[in-house]
Amino acid sequence: MKWIASALLAAFLLLLPLFAGDFYINLASQILIAAIFALSLNLLVGFGGMTSLGHASYLGVAAYLSALLASRYGFGHGMAAIISITGTVATAAFFGVIALRATGLGFLMITLALSQVLWGLAYRMSNVTNGDNGIAGLTRPMPFGILLDSAAAFYWFALIVACFAFLMMAIFVSSSFGSSLKGVRDQPRRMAALGFNPWMIRWITFVYAGFWGGISGLLYVYYNKYIHPTSLSTTSSAEALLSVIAGGSGTLGGPVVGATLVLLLKNYASAYIERWNMLLGLVFLFIVLVMPTGIVPGLAKLTARFRKGSQ
Amino acid sequence: MQFWIIQGLNSLSLGGLLFLLSSGFSLIFGLMRLANLTHGAFFMLGTYFAAITMREYSGLNIWVTALGAGLAVAAIGGLFERLVLTRLKTNPLGQVLVTLGMSFIISDACLVLWGGDSIPVPTPHNLQAPTRMFGFVFPTYRLVLVGCAIATAVALYFLMERTRLGAMIRAGVDDRQMARAVGIPVSNLFTIVFCLGAGIAGAGGVLGGPILSAYPGLDADMLPLALIVVILGGIGSLLGAFIGSFIIGFIYTFGTALFPELAYIILFLPMIVVIAFRPQGLFGRVGA
Amino acid sequence: MTPPTSEYALEIIGLNKAFGGLRVTQDISLKIRQGERRLIIGPNGAGKTTLFNQISGDMRPNSGQIRLFGTDVTTLAPYRRAHLGLSRTYQIITLFTGDTLEQNVTLGLLGLLPSRWQMWRPLSSYGHLTTEARRTLDTVGLLHLADHPISEIAYGEKRRVELAMALAQRPRVLLLDEPLAGLSNSERSTVKALIASISRQTTVIMIEHDMDTALDLAETVTLLNYGRVIVDGARDAVIADERTREVYLGN
Numbered sequence: 110m111k112w113i114a115s116a117l118l119a120a121f122l123l124l125l126p127l128f129a130g131d132f133y134i135n136l137a138s139q140i141l142i143a144a145i146f147a148l149s150l151n152l153l154v155g156f157g158g159m160t161s162l163g164h165a166s167y168l169g170v171a172a173y174l175s176a177l178l179a180s181r182y183g184f185g186h187g188m189a190a191i192i193s194i195t196g197t198v199a200t201a202a203f204f205g206v207i208a209l210r211a212t213g214l215g216f217l218m219i220t221l222a223l224s225q226v227l228w229g230l231a232y233r234m235s236n237v238t239n240g241d242n243g244i245a246g247l248t249r250p251m252p253f254g255i256l257l258d259s260a261a262a263f264y265w266f267a268l269i270v271a272c273f274a275f276l277m278m279a280i281f282v283s284s285s286f287g288s289s290l291k292g293v294r295d296q297p298r299r300m301a302a303l304g305f306n307p308w309m310i311r312w313i314t315f316v317y318a319g320f321w322g323g324i325s326g327l328l329y330v331y332y333n334k335y336i337h338p339t340s341l342s343t344t345s346s347a348e349a350l351l352s353v354i355a356g357g358s359g360t361l362g363g364p365v366v367g368a369t370l371v372l373l374l375k376n377y378a379s380a381y382i383e384r385w386n387m388l389l390g391l392v393f394l395f396i397v398l399v400m401p402t403g404i405v406p407g408l409a410k411l412t413a414r415f416r417k418g419s420q
Numbered sequence: 421m422q423f424w425i426i427q428g429l430n431s432l433s434l435g436g437l438l439f440l441l442s443s444g445f446s447l448i449f450g451l452m453r454l455a456n457l458t459h460g461a462f463f464m465l466g467t468y469f470a471a472i473t474m475r476e477y478s479g480l481n482i483w484v485t486a487l488g489a490g491l492a493v494a495a496i497g498g499l500f501e502r503l504v505l506t507r508l509k510t511n512p513l514g515q516v517l518v519t520l521g522m523s524f525i526i527s528d529a530c531l532v533l534w535g536g537d538s539i540p541v542p543t544p545h546n547l548q549a550p551t552r553m554f555g556f557v558f559p560t561y562r563l564v565l566v567g568c569a570i571a572t573a574v575a576l577y578f579l580m581e582r583t584r585l586g587a588m589i590r591a592g593v594d595d596r597q598m599a600r601a602v603g604i605p606v607s608n609l610f611t612i613v614f615c616l617g618a619g620i621a622g623a624g625g626v627l628g629g630p631i632l633s634a635y636p637g638l639d640a641d642m643l644p645l646a647l648i649v650v651i652l653g654g655i656g657s658l659l660g661a662f663i664g665s666f667i668i669g670f671i672y673t674f675g676t677a678l679f680p681e682l683a684y685i686i687l688f689l690p691m692i693v694v695i696a697f698r699p700q701g702l703f704g705r706v707g708a
Numbered sequence: 709m710t711p712p713t714s715e716y717a718l719e720i721i722g723l724n725k726a727f728g729g730l731r732v733t734q735d736i737s738l739k740i741r742q743g744e745r746r747l748i749i750g751p752n753g754a755g756k757t758t759l760f761n762q763i764s765g766d767m768r769p770n771s772g773q774i775r776l777f778g779t780d781v782t783t784l785a786p787y788r789r790a791h792l793g794l795s796r797t798y799q800i801i802t803l804f805t806g807d808t809l810e811q812n813v814t815l816g817l818l819g820l821l822p823s824r825w826q827m828w829r830p831l832s833s834y835g836h837l838t839t840e841a842r843r844t845l846d847t848v849g850l851l852h853l854a855d856h857p858i859s860e861i862a863y864g865e866k867r868r869v870e871l872a873m874a875l876a877q878r879p880r881v882l883l884l885d886e887p888l889a890g891l892s893n894s895e896r897s898t899v900k901a902l903i904a905s906i907s908r909q910t911t912v913i914m915i916e917h918d919m920d921t922a923l924d925l926a927e928t929v930t931l932l933n934y935g936r937v938i939v940d941g942a943r944d945a946v947i948a949d950e951r952t953r954e955v956y957l958g959n
Binding site for chain 1: 688
Binding site for chain 1: 802819826
């Protein structure tokens with residue numbers, strides 16, 4: 110049963126551009142980017158037990174670095190990507206050292222505060238970042254000489270990256286390091302007594318999550334061909350957190366489902382409602398009050414009950 | 421010489437403003453262990469309240485307005501606490517998320533109701549004349565703001581140290597379960613403290629109005645400042661919030677005067693330095 | 709360079725710890741030999757668990773020294789002490805409730821191994837670890853429950869899993885914090901037999917609140933009260949000591 114569903118899903122994803130119009134293909138690309146971003150955050154939130162409200166930092170740093178290197182300093186996309194991701198990982202390493210001086214709410218507040226620095230810098234250092242105007246007129250890369258300007262081509266590119274990201278993160282969380290991460294999440298004292306180094310485990314995860322956040326940032330700036338400080342805002346971090354929580358943290362599929370829902374909501378709601386932020390806030394309240402564990406675990410429970418009931 | 425004195429006075433007034441903003445946040449965090457991310461929005465509501473009412477009724481006294489805003493925002497806060505936060509007692513992460521959601525709702529509501537332009541708050545007439553001191557002029561209202569912060573600090577000190585309510589709050593901060601065990605009505609206390617914190621923020625928003633003006637995004641500008649002050653000064657410590665406010669006030673004012681481009685980094689640097697050496701903040705308790 | 713050794717597995721020298729005005733550990737000095745079975749007793753609030761917390765590194769003393777086989781570990785992080793051969797169980801159950809018994813013990817085995825940093829192979833693929841985990845579960849009589857989740861087993865069985873996790877790492881010094889608390893009589897004799905069968909390669913230090921149950925496991929006894937060592941020595945001598953009776957009769 111599971112195999113059939115997976116195969117159908119795979120076929121749908123692969124063949125989407127053949128039967129859908131550009132609008133939907135582009136929407137799907139955005140969902141893929143948001144999914145990678147949410148998955149990277151979930152490494153911290155769901156598997157690491159560290160709730161961060163500053164994850165947009167890594168998306169933004171990668172996006173801005175790539176934009177600046179490519180448009181202003183004439184770097185090729187490949188080199189720009191490498192330097193951007195290196196810069197993002199360095200940022201995550203530095204931020205991680207600071208944020209991990211605390212846990213729980215202290216950690217949350219520090220990640221929020223740090224991402225606000227970056228956001229503020231992006232706005233104020235306008236001779237570098239162009240401030241509120243953002244950086245426009247960017248181009249998409251041409252891996253192996255293939256043009257990514259069409260909606261379909263970019264979609265397949267994003268799909269490949271997303272599948273790779275999903276696979277890598279799946280391997281990560283089920284590895285022995287992943288087991289130790291989950292252990293530190295659940296019983297940090299016990300883990301330390303067993304010989305595990307909780308700080309190092311958390312910090313490595315923080316940096317890895319920042320890495321994939323950066324990858325999603327690269328896709329983001331390639332897709333939009335434009336970058337603006339709002340990508341570094343708390344709203345951006347909050348949307349990712351909502352995706353994780355709505356979909357269900359602690360599972361791999363949850364953030365993907367959550368990101369899909371948040372993005373669809375954003376797209377369709379904005380046709381009818383002017384104020385996305387207010388809707389986002391209400392959705393936050395709704396999810397937390399009504400479905401705190403998220404949709405994927407909720408559905409899993411329902412299907413389990415269904416199966417038991419039909420026996 | 422003049423530069424240093426003017427910047428010094430500016431620092432004091434910024435510090436005063438920051439204390440009005442962050443004292444409520446610190447109170448709420450200290451007792452309820454809740455990082456109230458709606459705090460910036462509560463402050464902004466106060467500023468908008470002042471801007472709108474004083475636009476309609478030009479003779480309105482700013483102190484009365486501050487009181488009115490304080491009560492109104494306290495009421496909103498109380499409703500939110502009772503209807504939403506109490507349902508999430510076992511979900512501290514959920515509590516933080518709903519305060520975030522609430523801040524989005526409030527900030528967008530302000531945008532819908534009052535538009536995207538900045539609305540100024542008039543300085544009270546009797547304080548408009550600048551003060552002459554040391555041979556130069558300085559806006560009087562900014563000095564008054566420092567006075568307001570000190571008055572608030574003194575009032576809060578008396579509340580916390582000399583009243584029964586304050587004793588109960590301090591007991592709840594120290595050991596919530598023990599406080600409950602000796603019969604202190606902790607959940608009612610939570611509501612009172614949340615209202616108090618929100619109310620101070622609202623009143624602070626009014627008092628800060630003449631300097632800041634009401635504009636969309638004020639909440640997003642203010643919240644990180646409250647965070648920095650509380651992280652620096654120590655969670656749950658009003659003294660920490662007081663001293664932290666003025667430290668940040670000084671460092672930010674002098675920093676931006678000397679290195680304007682790096683304003684944001686300068687703002688966060690003291691917090692980062694303190695965290696690196698003393699994660700619990702200057703006056704916080706370990707394990708808070 | 710060989711690490712400094714000592715005839716003492718654990719040495720505590722002049723340990724002090726205070727919380728504000730409350731002195732929970734007052735000038736405690738203890739010497740415990742390799743292979744010894746030491747019981748630490750004392751009424752509630754005597755500071756027994758606080759002492760354990762300082763030995764394991766969960767708490768830092770205000771002054772004094774702790775030496776593990778001659779190495780000064782006073783300020784060493786808890787995980788490093790595990791690598792020096794220290795292991796402990798806790799008063800409360802600190803197992804991973806969603807996982808099976810085998811998964812719990814396997815994770816416990818991973819703590820001292822370099823493969824805990826490896827990021828691509830799942831833990832379940834380490835055949836030799838899962839075999840060792842099952843073998844350990846067998847020694848505590850729980851092999852038949854190896855694939856059950858922790859949430860489904862009885863309290864007494866959970867205590868035995870805690871013991872299994874601590875023993876699996878073949879520690880040189882084992883701290884047992886009230887291992888018999890809350891157990892039924894039959895469970896108690898099972899766990900006691902297990903503790904009695906621990907190899908002499910491991911030094912065992914036990915806290916028990918209820919003297920009678922654990923006495924026959926002990927060779928030496930230390931009596932604590934108000935954070936101080938009151939009596940310290942061979943079991944029979946401590947029991948016969950007048951001060952012991954004073955402390956317990958006074959409660």
